[in-house]
Amino acid sequence: MRPKIMEEVEALRGVNSAKIKEAHEAGKKVVGMYCVFSPSEIALAAGAIPVSLCGTTQEPIEEAEKVLPRNLCPLIKSSYGFAITDKCPYFYFSDVLLAETTCDGKKKMYELMAEIKPMHVMSLPQTAEGEDALEMWKNEIVKFINFLEEQFDVEITEEKLRDAIKLMNRERDAMKRLHKLNAHKPAPLSGMDMMLAQWLKGFNVEKEAGIDLIERLIKEVEERMEQGIYAFDEKAPRILLTGCPIGAGSEKVLKALEEAGASVVALENCTGYKGLDVMVDEEKDPITALAEKYLATPCSCMTPNNRRLDLIKRLAEEYQVDGVVDLTWQACHTYNIESYTVKKFVQEELNLPFMQIETDYSDSDTGQVKVRVEAFLETIEVSAVAN
Amino acid sequence: MYYIGIDIGSTAAKVSVFNEDELILNFAMPTGWSSIETSKVIEKRLRDKGIDLEKSKIIATGYGRISVPYADKTITEITCHGKGAHYLLGKDATIIDIGGQDTKIITLENGRVTNFTMNDKCAAGTGRFLELMANTLGVSIDKLANMALEGEDINITSMCTVFAESEVISLIGSGTKKESIARGIINSIIGRVYAIAHKHGIKDTVFLTGGLCEIGSFVELLSQKLNMKVETKPLARYAGAIGAALLAKNI
Numbered sequence: 001m002r003p004k005i006m007e008e009v010e011a012l013r014g015v016n017s018a019k020i021k022e023a024h025e026a027g028k029k030v031v032g033m034y035c036v037f038s039p040s041e042i043a044l045a046a047g048a049i050p051v052s053l054c055g056t057t058q059e060p061i062e063e064a065e066k067v068l069p070r071n072l073c074p075l076i077k078s079s080y081g082f083a084i085t086d087k088c089p090y091f092y093f094s095d096v097l098l099a100e101t102t103c104d105g106k107k108k109m110y111e112l113m114a115e116i117k118p119m120h121v122m123s124l125p126q127t128a129e130g131e132d133a134l135e136m137w138k139n140e141i142v143k144f145i146n147f148l149e150e151q152f153d154v155e156i157t158e159e160k161l162r163d164a165i166k167l168m169n170r171e172r173d174a175m176k177r178l179h180k181l182n183a184h185k186p187a188p189l190s191g192m193d194m195m196l197a198q199w200l201k202g203f204n205v206e207k208e209a210g211i212d213l214i215e216r217l218i219k220e221v222e223e224r225m226e227q228g229i230y231a232f233d234e235k236a237p238r239i240l241l242t243g244c245p246i247g248a249g250s251e252k253v254l255k256a257l258e259e260a261g262a263s264v265v266a267l268e269n270c271t272g273y274k275g276l277d278v279m280v281d282e283e284k285d286p287i288t289a290l291a292e293k294y295l296a297t298p299c300s301c302m303t304p305n306n307r308r309l310d311l312i313k314r315l316a317e318e319y320q321v322d323g324v325v326d327l328t329w330q331a332c333h334t335y336n337i338e339s340y341t342v343k344k345f346v347q348e349e350l351n352l353p354f355m356q357i358e359t360d361y362s363d364s365d366t367g368q369v370k371v372r373v374e375a376f377l378e379t380i381e382v383s384a385v386a387n
Numbered sequence: 388m389y390y391i392g393i394d395i396g397s398t399a400a401k402v403s404v405f406n407e408d409e410l411i412l413n414f415a416m417p418t419g420w421s422s423i424e425t426s427k428v429i430e431k432r433l434r435d436k437g438i439d440l441e442k443s444k445i446i447a448t449g450y451g452r453i454s455v456p457y458a459d460k461t462i463t464e465i466t467c468h469g470k471g472a473h474y475l476l477g478k479d480a481t482i483i484d485i486g487g488q489d490t491k492i493i494t495l496e497n498g499r500v501t502n503f504t505m506n507d508k509c510a511a512g513t514g515r516f517l518e519l520m521a522n523t524l525g526v527s528i529d530k531l532a533n534m535a536l537e538g539e540d541i542n543i544t545s546m547c548t549v550f551a552e553s554e555v556i557s558l559i560g561s562g563t564k565k566e567s568i569a570r571g572i573i574n575s576i577i578g579r580v581y582a583i584a585h586k587h588g589i590k591d592t593v594f595l596t597g598g599l600c601e602i603g604s605f606v607e608l609l610s611q612k613l614n615m616k617v618e619t620k621p622l623a624r625y626a627g628a629i630g631a632a633l634l635a636k637n638i
Contacts, residue, residue: 367450368489372505375465379500 002231003224005217006193012200012213013248017089019205023049024093029152032094032117034079035102036245036270036297037124039141039290041280043098044164044207045156046148051090052202053097054271055079057249058361060087067112073332074361075245076105083113090203096151098144100124102301103334120147128295128302138291145287161286167207169279174214175201176276181221182265183319186230188221191241191254191264193231199247199271232263237380240316242268242308242342243327243356244335250361253327256373266319268312269327274298277311300334308338309345316350323353323380325373330360353380389443392471392631393429394464395422395451398487398514399598402429403471403628404438405636412436413625418487422451430457444635448627450488459638464627469493469500471630472594475620480594483584483609483617484626487514487598490580492587504587511546512579514598519548520572523555524565532604535573538566543575551575573605577612584613595619596626 024030029048033040040050060081061074067084068077082088097119099110110121122140125133145156175198181188189197197217204210224230239262246254246269257264267273278296281289298307312324324346328336339356346354355376359365390405395418404412414432418425426447433440440457447458448467455461464486472482473495482493490512494502510516521531541563545551551572558568584593593615599605600619610617622629 368505371450371463371465371489372503375463375500375503378463378466379503 001229002190002193003217003220005213005220006197008213009193009197009200009217012203012210016200016203016205020049020051020089020093020203023205029096030090030094031148032091032097034098034106035100036275037100037102037122037294037299038098039144039294041161041164041168041286041290042141042145042148042156044167045160046152046154048095048148048152049205051094051205053079053082053088053091053094054202054245054247055082055088056199056245056247056361058363059249060085061361068109071331072105073103073244073329074250075329075332076109078250078361080109080113083116096120096148098122102299103332105331118151120144124301125295126301126303128297128307129304134291134295137295138287141287141291158286161290162282165280165282165286165289169282171201171207171211171214172276172279174211174218176273178214178218178221179267179273179276180318181218181225184225185238185320186232186234186236187238187263187265188225188230190231191239191258191267192251194264195246195251195254195267195271196248198267202271236261236263237322237377238263238265238320240264240266240268240312240319240321240324241272241327242312242324243339244329244332245269245271246327247271252361252363252366253325253357253359253369253373256366256369257325257377260370260374260377262373262377265321266315268308268315270297270299273315274311300338305338309342312342312346313350316346316352321352323355323376324350325376326354326356328356328358330358389438390632390635391433391438391440391443391445392467392628392633392635393426393445393447393452393455393458394449394467394625394627394631395425395447395454396449396464396487396627397489398518399624400425400429400449400451401625401628402433403625403632404433404436405632410629410632412438413622413628415624418451422454425451426455426457429455444638446631446635446638448631459635462631462634465491465493465503465505466500467627467630467634468596469495469630470498470633471626471628472596472623473498474629474633475622475626476592476594476618478592479590480592480618481584481587481589482594482596482626483580485512485514485576485580485595485597485599487518489513490583492584494587494590496590502587504583506579506583509546510548511551512576512583516548516551517572517576517599519552520555523552524559524568524572526565526569528599529602531569532573532599532602532608534566534569535608536570536604538564538568538570540574541567541571543571546575546579573608577609580609581612589613589615593617594623596623598624600624
C-alpha cells in the first residue's frame with residue numbers, strides 16, 4: 001500500500017496542465033526548459049514559470065522520425081516530437097525555450113526546434129574543471145538573464161535572484177530529504193513512487209504548493225516508518241539506478257526491476273538525485289553561485305566526469321545498495337561510453353554487481369529486459385548467500 | 388523426493404528429473420505454438436513415467452517459464468544454465484548458449500554466474516536464424532552443418548535474418564554450391580556469436596549449450612573461429628533443465 005499523499009502527487013499531472021493554462025491566460029510568462037543544467041532561478045526571478053519539457057514518452061517519436069534520424073536517442077526524439085505535434089500543454093504554453101549545448105544530438109535538434117518558438121541556447125563548456133570553464137558559464141548565465149529581460153521586458157534584480165535561489169534551494173532540500181528516506185533499510189517508498197514525485201516537480205506551476213505537498217508526503221512516510229510500514233521487506237535487493245533520465249512513460253527498466261522484487265532505493269540520474277546534491281550558495285554573488293551549482297552537475301556530457309563516480313560511491317554507501325544498474329538510452333553516446341568507466345568503478349572499487357541496460361522507450365524488448373533484470377537479481381541473491 | 392527442471396525455450400522444451408542426487412530422466416520436445424499446452428504435455432509425460440509430482444520440487448525456466456502452473460518457482464535460464472553447465476562440466480567456464488531466439492554468454496566463477504551478455508532485439512546469431520536458412524535450402528540443421536564443412540569459405544553479408552534469406556536465394560539463383568551457401572550461413576551465425584563472446588570476454592573453458600551442441604561439425608567450426616577447443620557434453624542441451632532441477636533442491 002502506498003502513502004495516501006502519493007495520489008495527490010500523481011494528480012499533479014492533471015492539476016498542473018490546467019494551472020499552466022490559467023497562468024498563461026492571466027498573462028504569466030512560461031519558460032520551457034530541457035535539462036538539469038537549466039537555471040530555473042533565473043526564470044523565477046524574471047517573474048516567469050519554469051517548466052520541464054524533456055520528452056519521456058514513446059508516443060510522439062514516430063512524428064519526430066519524419067525529421068530526425070531513427071538512430072537517435074529516444075529522449076531527443078520524444079522532446080522534438082512533442083514540440084511539433086503540439087501534444088504537450090507545457091510546450092504549447094511556453095513563451096520561450098531554454099536549451100543547452102549538452103550532447104551533440106540535442107544541440108543539433110535544438111536548431112530545428114528553434115524554428116518553432118523563440119529559443120535561447122546556453123553554451124556549456126565541455127569540462128566542468130578549471131577557472132576558464134566557470135568564467136565561460138558565468139558569462140552564459142548573464143546572457144540568459146539578458147535574454148529573459150529583453151523578451152519579457154522585466155528587470156532581473158539581484159534581490160529577485162536571491163529570492164529565487166532561496167525558493168529553489170527549499171525545493172531541492174525537500175526533494176533531497178524525500179529521496180533520503182529510502183536510505184532506510186527497508187525502503188519506505190518504491191522507486192516508482194520516488195521517481196514520480198521527483199519527476200513531477202518539474203511541472204509545478206506553483207512552487208510553494210509543490211514544496212508543501214512534498215513536506216506532507218515526507219511527514220506521512222515518516223509516520224508510516226514509525227508504524228513499521230515499508231514498500232519492501234528487508235530481504236529485497238537494494239538497487240542504485242544510474243544513467244540516463246527517466247520519467248513517466250520511460251520507466252520500463254525501473255518498473256522491471258521492482259516487478260522482479262528489487263527495491264530501487266537511489267536514483268542517481270538527472271530526474272532523481274543528480275540535481276539535488278549541490279545547493280546554490282546563498283551567501284555568494286548570485287551569478288557566481290548559480291554558475292558554480294549548475295556546472296557541478298555530474299553529467300556524462302562533461303569530460304572528465306569523475307564527480308559522477310564520487311556521487312555513485314556516496315549513494316551506494318549511504319543507501320546500502322546491493323547492486324548498480326546503469327540505464328543507457330539507445331544512441332546516447334556519452335552515457336554509453338561512460339558505462340564502461342562506471343562498470344569498472346562499481347565492480348572494482350565498490351565491489352558491487354553491475355549491469356548496463358541499453359534500450360529505448362518502446363516496449364519491443366520488454367521480454368529481454370525482464371530476463372536480464374531477473375537474472376541480474378539472481379546473481380545478487382547468489383552472491384549474498386555465498387558471502 | 389524428485390527435483391524437476393523444466394526449461395521451455397522458444398523452440399524446444401527440455402525436462403530433467405533428479406531422484407535425490409541421481410539424474411534419472413531427460414527428455415525434450417518441440418515447444419510448438421503454446422507453451423501452456425507444452426507444459427500440460429510435460430506434466431502428463433512425467434506422470435506416465437511414474438513421477439509423483441506431489442512429492443517433487445519443480446522449477447521452470449526459459450522463455451515459457453511463466454506457463455508452468457505446477458512449478459514451485461521460476462528462475463531465469465541464465466542462472467539455470469550456469470548451474471547446469473557447472474554440474475555437467477565440473478569446473479568454471481564461459482558458457483555459450485545458442486538458443487532459439489537468444490544467444491547468451493555466461494561467465495561462471497566458483498560455480499556462480501558473475502556476468503552475462505545477451506543479444507538484444509534481433510534474431511541474428513540465434514538458432515532461429517539457422518532454422519530459417521536450413522528451410523530455405525531445404526535441408527535439416529544437421530545436414531546444413533555437415534554440408535558446411537565441405538563448402539567454400541564464403542560470407543553471407545546481411546546481418547538481418549530477412550535480408551540474409553534473400554541473399555541465400557540469390558546465391559542459389561546464381562548457381563553457388565549448396566555446400567558453400569551452408570558454410571556462409573554457419574559463418575554468419577558463428578561470426579555473430581563470436582562478436583558477442585569477444586565483447587563479453589572469454590575466460591577459462593568455452594562450453595557450448597543449446598541444441599546446436601549436438602552437431603559435431605558446428606562445434607568444430609565454432610572452435611576454429613574462436614581459435615580454441617569448444618567443449619560440450621552429450622547432455623549439454625539439457626543444461627538449463629538440469630540447473631533448474633538442481634536449484635529446486637534449495638526451495
